[in-house]
Amino acid sequence: MMVQPPPVPPTVSAALTTTEVRVTSGFQGARIVLYGAVFDPSHRPSDVVVIVRGPEQPIRIAHKVRVAGLWINSRPVVFRGAPGFYKAASTRPLDQIAGFGVLRRLGAGIDHLAINAPAEQRVETRYGVKDVVVNRLGADYLDWRQAVVRLKAKMGLYEEDDHGVVFVDQNLFKADITLPTDAPIGRYQAQILLFQNGQPVSQRVRELDVKKVGLQRTLYLFAHFHPWTYGLVSVSIALAAGWAASVAFRRS
Amino acid sequence: MALDIYLPIAEVSVNGPLLVALGAGVGFISGLFGIGGGFLMTPILVFLGIPPAVAVASLASHVAASSTSSVISYTRARAVDFRMGGVLASGGVVGSILGVEVFRWIRLIGQADLVVSLSYLIFLGVIGGLMLSESLTTIIRSRRGDAQPQIRDRRPPLLYGLPFKVKFPKSRMYISVIPPIALGVFVGMLSAIMGVGGGFILVPAMIYLLRMPANVVVGTSLFQIIITTTLTSVLQAGRNQTVDIVLATLLLIGGVIGAQLGAKASSRFRAEELRAILALIVLAVGLRMGLGLFLTPTEPFILMTGSGG
Numbered sequence: 001m002m003v004q005p006p007p008v009p010p011t012v013s014a015a016l017t018t019t020e021v022r023v024t025s026g027f028q029g030a031r032i033v034l035y036g037a038v039f040d041p042s043h044r045p046s047d048v049v050v051i052v053r054g055p056e057q058p059i060r061i062a063h064k065v066r067v068a069g070l071w072i073n074s075r076p077v078v079f080r081g082a083p084g085f086y087k088a089a090s091t092r093p094l095d096q097i098a099g100f101g102v103l104r105r106l107g108a109g110i111d112h113l114a115i116n117a118p119a120e121q122r123v124e125t126r127y128g129v130k131d132v133v134v135n136r137l138g139a140d141y142l143d144w145r146q147a148v149v150r151l152k153a154k155m156g157l158y159e160e161d162d163h164g165v166v167f168v169d170q171n172l173f174k175a176d177i178t179l180p181t182d183a184p185i186g187r188y189q190a191q192i193l194l195f196q197n198g199q200p201v202s203q204r205v206r207e208l209d210v211k212k213v214g215l216q217r218t219l220y221l222f223a224h225f226h227p228w229t230y231g232l233v234s235v236s237i238a239l240a241a242g243w244a245a246s247v248a249f250r251r252s
Numbered sequence: 253m254a255l256d257i258y259l260p261i262a263e264v265s266v267n268g269p270l271l272v273a274l275g276a277g278v279g280f281i282s283g284l285f286g287i288g289g290g291f292l293m294t295p296i297l298v299f300l301g302i303p304p305a306v307a308v309a310s311l312a313s314h315v316a317a318s319s320t321s322s323v324i325s326y327t328r329a330r331a332v333d334f335r336m337g338g339v340l341a342s343g344g345v346v347g348s349i350l351g352v353e354v355f356r357w358i359r360l361i362g363q364a365d366l367v368v369s370l371s372y373l374i375f376l377g378v379i380g381g382l383m384l385s386e387s388l389t390t391i392i393r394s395r396r397g398d399a400q401p402q403i404r405d406r407r408p409p410l411l412y413g414l415p416f417k418v419k420f421p422k423s424r425m426y427i428s429v430i431p432p433i434a435l436g437v438f439v440g441m442l443s444a445i446m447g448v449g450g451g452f453i454l455v456p457a458m459i460y461l462l463r464m465p466a467n468v469v470v471g472t473s474l475f476q477i478i479i480t481t482t483l484t485s486v487l488q489a490g491r492n493q494t495v496d497i498v499l500a501t502l503l504l505i506g507g508v509i510g511a512q513l514g515a516k517a518s519s520r521f522r523a524e525e526l527r528a529i530l531a532l533i534v535l536a537v538g539l540r541m542g543l544g545l546f547l548t549p550t551e552p553f554i555l556m557t558g559s560g561g
């Protein structure tokens with residue numbers, strides 16, 4: 001009798017066409033392609049989800065309210081845990097790939113992003129129950145959260161693409177990642193997840209650096225590490241230019 | 253497009269030639285009317301998507317450049333009362349330091365939008381309105397051939413009753429320094445809050461409140477604007493790191509040339525006609541900025557970039 005070989009666990013592997021996005025004076029955003037392959041000898045039905053997260057940035061958001069006929073901003077609310085860039089791409093709509101709990105735990109999909117407003121929360125005892133998290137925004141909390149996502153999506157910074165991962169060959173898949181010009185500078189992480197039967201069975205993480213280079217970087221560092229000298233230099237250029245122009249025009 | 257330039261501090265991409273052209277247009281207006289032009293440029297830059305804090309700070313050096321460019325012409329052609337300019341600027345320095353602090357606090361409580369819109373609406377609206385009615389009256393009178401009304405009392409008690417009187421030979425005045433210093437403080441605060449040089453307030457205030465002779469007003473106001481915007485620019489760079497040198501340079505290339513052309517063109521117009529045109533521009537900008545306060549917003553939420561602004 002033949003000995004049954006132990007089942008080979010399915011795995012996913014992937015690579016980015018670029019691991020460094022260089023922000024130069026002519027930076028117009030970037031398009032990065034992610035290629036990957038699924039290894040599964042038993043050919044069970046597989047789904048692939050790619051989640052790209054940019055560096056975390058706290059978000060301040062305000063609500064417009066009408067006071068005495070004027071539209072003014074309410075007190076701003078700070079949301080924490082929000083990535084500066086977020087894209088979830090998948091082979092099928094996420095809710096068909098896995099259940100709510102799994103998606104929530106992985107932070108897969110814009111609805112499952114772990115963003116919250118800690119300053120608005122406090123823990124108290126209510127009706128004799130200890131440690132109840134109460135949010136000061138109350139029932140409006142979801143509106144605020146949705147607004148964060150909506151405004152970020154409008155800037156091209158948050159995106160969910162139900163068919164963003166495409167199988168180009170039997171086991172070979174591909175996903176496009178488009179970074180807008182406003183994409184934050186910093187380290188990005190692409191998480192590639194292989195799903196079978198509604199569960200993540202294998203994952204890979206790839207990193208991507210978005211950084212300023214050349215003159216952009218020099219000026220940025222100058223402005224932040226020698227701010228006073230930078231200020232004096234920039235104003236001297238201005239005054240010199242004004243003086244030069246008036247001299248030039250006097251001669252002509 | 254290759255003409256788009258990514259700004260290192262603002263972290264947005266802008267069209268280079270468009271900014272140079274904008275700088276030239278605003279510089280022309282600056283030279284023509286003897287104002288900094290910030291009240292026009294700040295709203296335009298914000299509209300183009302540049303974070304307000306960066307727009308306000310980078311603009312200060314643009315205003316300094318175009319003011320330098322035209323003040324030199326004014327020094328040669330007409331007159332600058334350096335003593336009066338210095339007194340105004342000493343108030344302006346105090347005012348802009350105060351203003352930067354006040355603005356930081358306003359941004360912290362998230363009301364920068366409201367304060368900026370309201371200041372534009374109130375100050376530009378009132379000054380534009382007053383200037384327009386005054387200049388139209390003058391134009392109509394001179395068209396009809398009526399005699400201009402008698403010049404008002406040249407010795408108002410506000411200027412002559414207060415202590416610390418100083419001689420201003422260029423302006424042929426001997427007045428207390430308290431009103432010009434107070435004016436300087438006020439304009440300095442406004443300039444930090446609204447991102448303007450303050451010329452649109454200084455020029456009428458010098459004519460109607462300080463009763464300075466019209467021929468030295470423009471040059472003197474430009475001189476004081478250079479001092480305060482130079483200081484503001486360095487302060488903003490040092491404290492907030494919000495000065496974008498690439499943005500400022502793009503704007504001032506056009507700005508200094510425009511300012512020269514504007515200063516030359518100004519001699520072709522009559523003073524009251526110039527004031528009427530300026531009044532219309534000021535009114536339009538003020539109303540446009542204030543409009544947002546009354547219209548129901550299409551998006552009820554607003555993201556505040558960075559530390560707010």
